[in-house]
Amino acid sequence: MVAQDLRKIQNKRLNPYKGLIIDVPTWVSAHDYHRQNQRLHSMSSHRHGVVTGLEVVAWDPPDNSVVIYPGIAVDPEGNTMVVPEPQRFYLNTAETGTSRLIVRYSEIGQDMTEIPGEGKSHPLYIMEGFRVEERREDLLQPHVELARILVSEKDGTVKDAYDPSFPGSNEIDDRFRTVSGPRPVGEVTIGVLAYPSAAPVEGWDCHRQGIFSLVRSIRETTGYTVRLRDRVELQDELRDCDLLLMAGHEEFQLSDAEAQVLTGFFDRGGILFAEACSGGGKKQQQQDRAKGFRSAIAGMCVSLGRNLRPMERQHPAFRSYHVFGSPPAGQDGAAVVMENDCIIYSDADYGCVWQGGRREQPVARGIVRDALEFGANIAIYSQRRARLKALKLGGT
Numbered sequence: 001m002v003a004q005d006l007r008k009i010q011n012k013r014l015n016p017y018k019g020l021i022i023d024v025p026t027w028v029s030a031h032d033y034h035r036q037n038q039r040l041h042s043m044s045s046h047r048h049g050v051v052t053g054l055e056v057v058a059w060d061p062p063d064n065s066v067v068i069y070p071g072i073a074v075d076p077e078g079n080t081m082v083v084p085e086p087q088r089f090y091l092n093t094a095e096t097g098t099s100r101l102i103v104r105y106s107e108i109g110q111d112m113t114e115i116p117g118e119g120k121s122h123p124l125y126i127m128e129g130f131r132v133e134e135r136r137e138d139l140l141q142p143h144v145e146l147a148r149i150l151v152s153e154k155d156g157t158v159k160d161a162y163d164p165s166f167p168g169s170n171e172i173d174d175r176f177r178t179v180s181g182p183r184p185v186g187e188v189t190i191g192v193l194a195y196p197s198a199a200p201v202e203g204w205d206c207h208r209q210g211i212f213s214l215v216r217s218i219r220e221t222t223g224y225t226v227r228l229r230d231r232v233e234l235q236d237e238l239r240d241c242d243l244l245l246m247a248g249h250e251e252f253q254l255s256d257a258e259a260q261v262l263t264g265f266f267d268r269g270g271i272l273f274a275e276a277c278s279g280g281g282k283k284q285q286q287q288d289r290a291k292g293f294r295s296a297i298a299g300m301c302v303s304l305g306r307n308l309r310p311m312e313r314q315h316p317a318f319r320s321y322h323v324f325g326s327p328p329a330g331q332d333g334a335a336v337v338m339e340n341d342c343i344i345y346s347d348a349d350y351g352c353v354w355q356g357g358r359r360e361q362p363v364a365r366g367i368v369r370d371a372l373e374f375g376a377n378i379a380i381y382s383q384r385r386a387r388l389k390a391l392k393l394g395g396t
Contacts, residue, residue, distance in 0.1 A: 011036065039078030047187075047225055048076045049144055049178030054083060056101060056147040056172050062157040064093040066101070066172065068132060068146060074180050075142040079105035081130040089132050091158060093170075096151050100135045100176075102143040148173040165216075166209050175212050176228065184225040188218065188383040191232035191241040193272075196254055203248040203293075205231075206277045207351025211245060214354050217372040218379055222321055226379070234258035238265040243382035246274040247351050251292030254300060263304065266342035269389025271382040273344045275351055278358075297345055308338035308345055315339065320381040321373075328370035331357060350375060 013033040014026065042048075053071020068087040074080050081103055091099055109123025133143075149158055152169035161167035164174065192211060194200040208230070215226045232241060234254065238261065254262070262272070274297050276290035301308055311317070311327065317339075318324045327337040330348020338345045349358075353371040357363035 011040070042074050042078035042080070043076075045183055046074065046180055047178065047183055048074050048078075049180040050146070051180045054103070054146055056174060058158050058160045058172060059088065062159050064155070064158055065090045066147070066158055068101075068103075073103055073130075073144040075105050075144055077105075077142045079142070080128070081105050081144070083130060087132055089134070091134055091149060091151070093151050093153075093155055093158070095136075096154060097136050099149045099151055100139075100145055101147045101149070102133050102135055102139065102145050104131045104133060104141065104143045105129075106131045144178065145176050146174070148176055165212065175215075178225070178227075185223040186380075186383050186387065187225050187227060188243065188379045189227045189229065189241050190215065190243045190245060190379060191229040191238070193244045193246040194231050194233050195246065195248075195252060196258060197233040197235050200233075201248055201250050201252050203250060203277060204246075206249065207245070207247045207275070207354070210351040210354030214372060214375045214379070217354075218376045222376055222380065224376075224380060224383070234261040237261065238270060239268065241265070241270060242386040243379050244270060244272045245351070246272055247277050248293045249277050249290055251296045253296065259300075259304065266304075268393070269386040271342055271344060271378070271385065273346070273378055273382075275346050275349055277349055277351060294347075301340065301343055301345075304343075306340040306343050308340050308343065311337040311339045311344070316384075317344070317374075317377050317381045320377045320384065322377055324374060324377070328374050329367050330371070331361065331363065344378065 011033075012029070014030045020026070051072040051074060053069055054073060055069045055071070057067050057069065059065045059067060065088055068083065068089060070083050070085060072080065072082050083103070089101065091101070106129045108127040108129050109125075110127050111124040112121040113124045114120070115122050149172060150167075150169050156170045159171050161171040161173065167173040167175070190211070192205060192208070194204050211228070211230075215228050218224055218226050229241065232238065232244065234257075238244070244265065265272075276293040276297075278290045298308070313325060318326075327335040327346070327348065329335060330346070330350055331352050332349070335346060335348030335350075337348070348371070350371045352358050353363055353368055354375060356368060
């Protein structure tokens, strides 16, 4: 548990004695102790998320609604939410954008009783319930996300995903769901960098499908969990990100303000993993397309005072989880990986390998597996580094 969670816990229990008067505060404190310890167990021994059920399915015939099936979830504060019956929920498809379907813990007073001598009523029971909500922005309050829908057509219909591993527009996307289970070894926060912030260059999200494959691989094989931020901009301080993934196939230029945000991210222990992506085509076309990105990365590193050098065999990223003696093969064979403290650059195009290779150039399963394991190593190395830095800086 992190420090902000621990600060919410006051593990104080009633110590009865003969003649103790059981008044309202005493009764409340006695029962709150047990409830608090139940939440403490959920927060300390498990990760929050969906425990069972709560599948989100499009209405049949499709319209702007979905059905949330019965299930159980636990939020980040250890509150248990039970959805006992199917819930039909209507989404706002009048506006385009990413819709997040979440469930939040709520308390509802029941059986109102008149308080003697006070002339006012009071709920005799508190029903621990839930609220299903649609959000278009990140929510800071505790919640569990069930699904996302990228609404690209006004008043369009919501459909089940043809390929759940890579949903399209107006299709239900459950890749951001957190599934409850044993508490993970750690949580890696990965952000996909959209740059420059004012008008991101073409190709900044070209590895999107591969990144989801990497996230799934880390969650299912390492004991770590992942929180993915699928669009991060260099506008505000990046305090909740361990690893930034940067890809592209054209030249770019960061502003001084964006470079300053990136430097602050490095100072807090964050890692930037950058890769040029050709985007397909003939080999000469691939090399020409990636040339602008490579030169821009080199210039950015020089301006930030971080000249890249080949990653040496003793680098922690080669052993942070899986063991490597050298960088695994990439899309076009042998790979070169460069680094300087907070920046790692690869010419392997691992992002394409994570999704099985380029559309016209698939790669063998062994190459995909090695690339995913190396990506997991970089993510875990980033998490450990950022966590250590946060502790030294007095953070949480």
